[in-house]
Amino acid sequence: MIAGVVIILLFMIIPLFIGFYAASRAKSSSADYFIQGRGMGSVATFFTVSATWWSAFAFLGSNASFYTEGPIYLTAFAWNILFGFLYFIVGKRIWYLGKKFNYITPSDMLGDFYNNEKVRILVGLVVIIFTIPYLQIQLTGGAYLIEVASGGIIPFWLAALMFYVVILVYVWVGGIRAVAWTDIVYGAVLLFGLLFAGIYLSGIVGGPTAMFEQLQQYNPDHLTLPGPDGESGYAAWISLCFITAIGALMGPQLWLRMYAVKNGQLFNLMPFLLSVIAFTYIGSLLVSWTAVLVMPGVENADQILPLMLVEYAPFIITALILAAGASAAMSTANSQIHAVSTVMTKDFYQRYTNPSASHHQLIQVGRYFLVVFSALAYFLALFAPGLLVTVGLIAFGGTAQLIVPTIGALFWKRSNAYGAMTGLLGGIGITVLFTFVPGFVSPLGLDPAMWGLVVNATLFVAVSLSTAPRNQEVVNRFEEALFDFRDYEAGGIEEQKYFKSS
Numbered sequence: 001m002i003a004g005v006v007i008i009l010l011f012m013i014i015p016l017f018i019g020f021y022a023a024s025r026a027k028s029s030s031a032d033y034f035i036q037g038r039g040m041g042s043v044a045t046f047f048t049v050s051a052t053w054w055s056a057f058a059f060l061g062s063n064a065s066f067y068t069e070g071p072i073y074l075t076a077f078a079w080n081i082l083f084g085f086l087y088f089i090v091g092k093r094i095w096y097l098g099k100k101f102n103y104i105t106p107s108d109m110l111g112d113f114y115n116n117e118k119v120r121i122l123v124g125l126v127v128i129i130f131t132i133p134y135l136q137i138q139l140t141g142g143a144y145l146i147e148v149a150s151g152g153i154i155p156f157w158l159a160a161l162m163f164y165v166v167i168l169v170y171v172w173v174g175g176i177r178a179v180a181w182t183d184i185v186y187g188a189v190l191l192f193g194l195l196f197a198g199i200y201l202s203g204i205v206g207g208p209t210a211m212f213e214q215l216q217q218y219n220p221d222h223l224t225l226p227g228p229d230g231e232s233g234y235a236a237w238i239s240l241c242f243i244t245a246i247g248a249l250m251g252p253q254l255w256l257r258m259y260a261v262k263n264g265q266l267f268n269l270m271p272f273l274l275s276v277i278a279f280t281y282i283g284s285l286l287v288s289w290t291a292v293l294v295m296p297g298v299e300n301a302d303q304i305l306p307l308m309l310v311e312y313a314p315f316i317i318t319a320l321i322l323a324a325g326a327s328a329a330m331s332t333a334n335s336q337i338h339a340v341s342t343v344m345t346k347d348f349y350q351r352y353t354n355p356s357a358s359h360h361q362l363i364q365v366g367r368y369f370l371v372v373f374s375a376l377a378y379f380l381a382l383f384a385p386g387l388l389v390t391v392g393l394i395a396f397g398g399t400a401q402l403i404v405p406t407i408g409a410l411f412w413k414r415s416n417a418y419g420a421m422t423g424l425l426g427g428i429g430i431t432v433l434f435t436f437v438p439g440f441v442s443p444l445g446l447d448p449a450m451w452g453l454v455v456n457a458t459l460f461v462a463v464s465l466s467t468a469p470r471n472q473e474v475v476n477r478f479e480e481a482l483f484d485f486r487d488y489e490a491g492g493i494e495e496q497k498y499f500k501s502s
Contacts, residue, residue, distance in 0.1 A: 252336075
């Protein structure tokens with residue numbers, strides 16, 4: 001038990017050192033604090049995107065899904081590929097426009113493109129409201145892992161508080177630079193940790209091959225859709241694939257990383273790299289389906305990984321792997337806390353309260369919002385528990401709705417603010433209706449957010465075509481920028497010279 005506590009303390013201390021070192025390298029500007037002065041390099045970009053993309057949803061939620069629902073979570077291989085290509089196709093354009101027009105938040109780009117303050121406010125609210133539940137599951141998952149890794153010496157409430165305080169301190173002092181550098185450590189630990197857990201624990205039943213043979217003999221429903229409960233069929237497969245990939249991409253933490261990238265060429269390898277790391281989910285599959293054989297009937301499936309480790313692995317290995325799981329949670333939580341504080345600072349405080357705020361004032365206000373949103377997530381973790389995948393899908397379903405006005409901004413010059421607002425409100429309304437209102441069931445078994453996207457896109461196109469187009473000067477400005485982007489992609493523009501003159 002003492003060894004577990006020591007590992008946890010080291011796990012907590014390392015990011016603090018990284019945070020203070022990052023602060024010593026930082027520049028005294030709000031752009032550096034929020035998006036690293038648009039100078040994030042290749043290694044930091046890959047690991048911070050990967051670690052932010054992987055979370056307690058992936059590390060613990062994937063095990064719960066394989067354990068209770070059968071193979072449905074294997075759609076993760078598809079959504080990793082989809083996320084990678086979206087990051088390349090959509091993200092690279094967001095990066096380019098952000099660098100050209102000095103955008104920092106999602107509201108910056110969409111509010112400017114649609115030339116409308118109501119769009120700006122609505123996007124900011126969507127980003128904040130639907131990021132908080134996802135932040136909650138990071139604290140919940142991370143705190144539980146710390147509790148187990150300590151052998152119960154550190155109770156859940158204290159583990160969550162420790163988690164909250166450590167993240168708050170290093171993000172406070174170092175901004176996104178501290179987050180990215182910490183994610184390099186976390187990313188490596190969590191990816192190898194989950195794979196090792198799967199290989200090690202499957203040895204209980206004779207290894208992966210023996211595990212599949214026994215599962216086919218005793219629990220064949222776990223190997224085919226719609227799974228043992230009969231509810232995880234192809235509709236759920238499609239929903240999970242699209243909503244997870246799109247919802248994660250549209251989260252503010254990923255927008256900030258798109259803006260922060262130093263060079264557009266760094267986007268080109270991301271589809272391949274993010275697809276490769278999907279193989280880490282094999283670790284989840286091996287853990288969970290081994291547990292189906294040796295530990296059936298676990299009430300809270302989110303606990304299946306730590307329960308298996310505690311039961312069948314030496315304590316040192318258990319503590320190390322659970323620290324990797326806490327890494328998954330912390331690497332996403334730090335990004336989300338930083339992102340929502342950035343949105344509140346730039347989109348609401350600076351724009352509507354203090355337009356002439358200095359860099360020092362913006363950084364300080366951003367830090368105050370760190371405290372507020374961290375405290376809110378801590379409260380939700382203690383008093384509003386829920387299955388990690390369920391809560392995560394609700395959060396993704398809301399942020400996923402932003403893809404429609406974003407695609408409109410990047411690829412359709414006839415789109416306008418009326419269509420963007422009507423589509424967003426309609427899509428979110430349908431998602432909320434089918435998720436929370438008794439008596440309303442999502443048709444065809446699809447996730448409510450899928451119908452939200454259908455309604456969103458339909459209203460967006462219909463209302464945009466039936467109302468006045470955007471101001472022609474604004475249209476021309478963006479058309480010229482996107483034309484330049486195509487030249488840049490074709491190698492017709494030297495990046496350094498072009499952005500220096502913009």
